[in-house]
Amino acid sequence: MKPQVKIKTLSIDGRDIGAREDETILEVARENGIAIPTLCWLEGLSTVGACRLCMVEIEGSSRLLPACTTHVEEGMRIATDSERLRRYRRQIVELIFSERNHVCSVCVSNGHCELQSLAQALGIVRVHVPYRYPRLDVDASHPRFVVDHNRCILCTRCVRVCDEVEGAHTWDVSGRGVDARVITDLAQPWGASESCTGCGKCVHVCPTGALFEKGKSVAEMSKRRQFLPYLTLMREERR
Amino acid sequence: MPFIEEYQRIVALELEARKAITHRLLVCGASGCLSSGGDAVREALAAEVNARGLGREVQVKGVGCMGLCAAGPLVAVDPAGLLYQAVTPADAGDIVASLGSGPVTRLLCPTDTPFFTRQLKIVLENSGLIDPERIEDYVVSGGYQALIKVLTEMTPGEVIDQITRSGLRGRGGGGYPTGLKWTTVAKASGQVKYVICNADEGDPGAFMDRSVLESDPHRVLEGMALAGYAVGASHGYVYVRAEYPVAVRRLQTAIKQAKRLNLLGNAVLGTPYSFNVEVRLGAGAFVCGEETALMASIEGRQGTPRPRPPYPAEHGLWGCPTLINNVETFANVAWIVRRGGEAFAAIGSGKSRGTKVFALAGKIVNTGLIEVPMGTSLREIIEEIGGGVPEGRRCKAVQTGGPSGGCIPADHFDAPVDYESLRQLGSMMGSGGMIVMDDSSCMVDVARYFMDFCMTESCGKCVPCRVGTTHIHDLLARITAGKASEDDLRLLDELCELLQGTSLCGLGQSAPNPVLSTLRYFREEYAAHVGEHRCLAGACGATEEVTS
Known part of the structure; x- marks a missing residue:
């Protein structure tokens, strides 16, 4: 028997909605078919609130709040799609594009990329900030997988899935600011990692072409994430 | 007993x-x-x-x-x-x-100069008078009397009541009412609670906390012990940066001495109250001054902030209710308990009560540390107490609040120094650093300096701060190099707004402040760089870096 859960009523974009008190704004919105863009959030992983794309406006508060980490409250009036929010989302995606070398036409994930689809959905046709064009490595030392730092957006989904679901904690982040990188073990080549089990979960949760399987050419790398909700569900049942 | x-x-x-x-x-x-x-x-x-x-x-x-x-x-x-x-x-x-x-x-x-006569010392009352490495010196000047009084005569509720009445607000920058914070932690449910002293002072040009820890470490420990009693915590941490070796050593000596006299440790003074304090060293990341990043660092994880709520008061260190206050906040507590909240509330102005310690740095005659009542005007602090800028130069602006604050031009120096007034001027109280600039400083370059700091210190977790600070810095560098266009100025405005609105923690949200405040008061300098490729101060390219 589950402990009693209170129900809150609130409104999102003018629609009246009921929600359990332990739900976040993002979960409730998605249940009701209201799309809020995200990149770092993924069902089945912990939330970090890092990409800042899911920011929403809440009536009576001058501050924007991330939908992924904010829990619902009674009487909340939420706007998910104002002119201001759309502008911020476009700017954030543009910042991501400018940060590293996201060249869709030669990317293994072209056509299957969350960053690319998001840019299309937001109607981005050009990037207004200068590109930084950093020189970054590609690590192909692993027998089956490759990490291409040029495409990484530091969403840390790989770090979380490896730690929370696979239990290996091969991935982590080193460095600070724009110099931050995802690393395997203590910044060893991935192929030399002793903790990596080779399960490939990181590759399939990666939203872009930063992690991919060897042998895939341009536009051939599509990701399969069905395992994640399935594993989460099975674990919850066992509890 | x-x-x-x-x-x-x-x-x-x-x-x-x-x-x-x-x-x-x-x-x-x-x-x-x-x-x-x-x-x-x-x-x-x-x-x-x-x-x-x-x-x-x-x-x-x-x-x-x-x-x-x-x-x-x-x-x-x-x-x-x-x-x-x-x-x-x-x-x-x-x-x-x-x-x-x-x-x-x-x-x-x-x-007999204003530097000495105009000050009012509460936090610094023992500084320069007692030997910080001898507990006897502190005890003779009334030290630990507040703790004895509280443990023998007062309930935790009465202690919080005194702090609330005093009107004390957080001295680390935010200005959150201390009494309210203590009440929240005291009311939070949980067997285990923690008290943390934030001594990760990182603003360029600020050295108040370092000085308090070096000059009077027992005062901070007593404040923490009082806080622990008030909120029901039996364990405290002082998170101090490793770049302060003298402060760390004196703090550790002080903890040992206080334990020997049973003023800290298990069963303090033979009462059922226990309070143990440990020192944790920061590895020099500015973002670790942000409370959630600081707690992650104490827990042994990477020092990156997490979204709030939940606030540390309910979900803090290792998930337990946690009280985090700054060094200077704790340094006020024993005085308030000894003399009563009303005595403290009698000093200051408006909603800012008591005194504030400021570190005067930059182009000023009397570089050093001062403590003045809240509400003292900037003019009095800079021109009278500080002695003004050295001969032959004109004072241009003062930067308060570090990389999160802003530049206040000399014609606003009549403004009183309190939390609200500084915020209205587009700056903030911050932890108390004041960097004075004369007419040889280029304000665009000053903004670039602070953005360089934020860019280097951004943890890289959220996109707006990680990438945004880099772009803003590059834009400012372009402006100072005389290579920027009107479009760049517009982009600068847009990026500043984005960072304020969407960054995860205070570092990113307030990083644009130095840019916005200089744009507000010194727009003509930006315009001259962009339109005429000229620096009005004649300084660009050779700016002195501010050191503490």
């Missing part, structure tokens, strides 16, 4: 020992004076006293910060009330010889 008798015995012994002493030579031993040779001066004085066989009557004592760092190393003569400046070991002979007769005039530092 045996422990309180022990405490009284120490006070009596110490007072007895002082009777034999006719003169005391107090030598500043805080980082400022140590860096200009204060240690050597103390050794020379001690050697001189011994050589003359005056070891019984004349005491040479290392004390904490005396405030006027610009004139260091400083030596005070007690009870003559003299202050000597820029003392060298070679002066030891003259100083010791002069005891009992006239002063050594060539070394005299006038103490």
Whole structure:
């Protein structure tokens, strides 16, 4: 028997909605078919609130709040799609594009990329900030997988899935600011990692072409994430 | 109670020992004076006293910060009330010889100037008077009396009530009412609670917390112990940056001494209250001053912030309710408990009560540490107490609040220094750093300097701060190089708004402040760089970096 859960009523974009008190704004919105863009959030992983794309406006508060980490409250009036929010989302995606070398036409994930689809959905046709064009490595030392730092957006989904679901904690982040990188073990080549089990979960949760399987050419790398909700569900049942 | 008798015995012994002493030579031993040779001066004085066989009557004592760092190393003569400046070991002979007769005039530092007469000291009341490495000194000047009073006479609720009445607000920058924070933690449910002292002072040009820890560490520990009693915590951490070795050493000495006298540790003074304090060293990341990043660092994880709520008051260190206050906040607590909240509330103006410590740095005559009542005007602090900018230059602006604050131009110097007024001017109180700039400083370059700091210190977790600070910095660098266009200025505005609106933690949200405040008050300098490729201050390309 589950402990009693209170129900809150609130409104999102003018629609009246009921929600359990332990739900976040993002979960409730998605249940009701209201799309809020995200990149770092993924069902089945912990939330970090890092990409800042899911920011929403809440009536009576001058501050924007991330939908992924904010829990619902009674009487909340939420706007998910104002002119201001759309502008911020476009700017954030543009910042991501400018940060590293996201060249869709030669990317293994072209056509299957969350960053690319998001840019299309937001109607981005050009990037207004200068590109930084950093020189970054590609690590192909692993027998089956490759990490291409040029495409990484530091969403840390790989770090979380490896730690929370696979239990290996091969991935982590080193460095600070724009110099931050995802690393395997203590910044060893991935192929030399002793903790990596080779399960490939990181590759399939990666939203872009930063992690991919060897042998895939341009536009051939599509990701399969069905395992994640399935594993989460099975674990919850066992509890 | 045996422990309180022990405490009284120490006070009596110490007072007895002082009777034999006719003169005391107090030598500043805080980082400022140590860096200009204060240690050597103390050794020379001690050697001189011994050589003359005056070891019984004349005491040479290392004390904490005396405030006027610009004139260091400083030596005070007690009870003559003299202050000597820029003392060298070679002066030891003259100083010791002069005891009992006239002063050594060539070394005299006038103490009737506004720098000394206009200050009001609560946090710094013992600084420069007591030896920070001796608990006896602190105890004789009334130390730990507040703790004894609270443990024997007051309930936790009464302690919080006094803090609430005092109107004390967080001295680390945000200005959150301390009493309210304590109430929240006290009411939070949980068997285990923590008290954290944030001593991760990182603003360029700020050294208030360092000085308090170096000059009077027991004051901070007593404040923490009082807080622990009030909120129901039995464990405390001081998170101090490893770049403050002197502060760390004195703090650790102080913890050991307090434990030996049973003023900290298990069963404090024989009561059921226990309070253990540990020191944790920061590895130098500015973002670790943000409370959630600080707690992650204490837990041994990477120091990156997490979204709030939940706030530390309900979900803090290891998931337990946690009280986090700044060094200076804790340093006020014992005074408030001893004298009552009303006495503290009687000082200050508006919603800002009590005093505030400021570190004066940059182009100012009296570089150093001061404590003034809240509501003192910027003009009084900079021109009178600080002595204004050095001869031949015109004061242009003051930067308050570090990389999260802003630049206030000289024609707004009549504004009182309190939380609300500074915010209205587009800056903030911050932790108390004040960097004074004269007309040789280019304000665009100042903004670029602070953005460079934020860019380097951004943890990289959220996109707007990680990438945004880099772009803003690059834009500012383009402007100072005279290569920017009107479009770049527009982009600068847009990016600043984005960072304020969407960044995860305070670092990113407030990073645009130095840019926005200089855009607001010195737009003509930006325009000259962009339109005429000219720097009005003639400084670009050769800006002095501010050092603390």
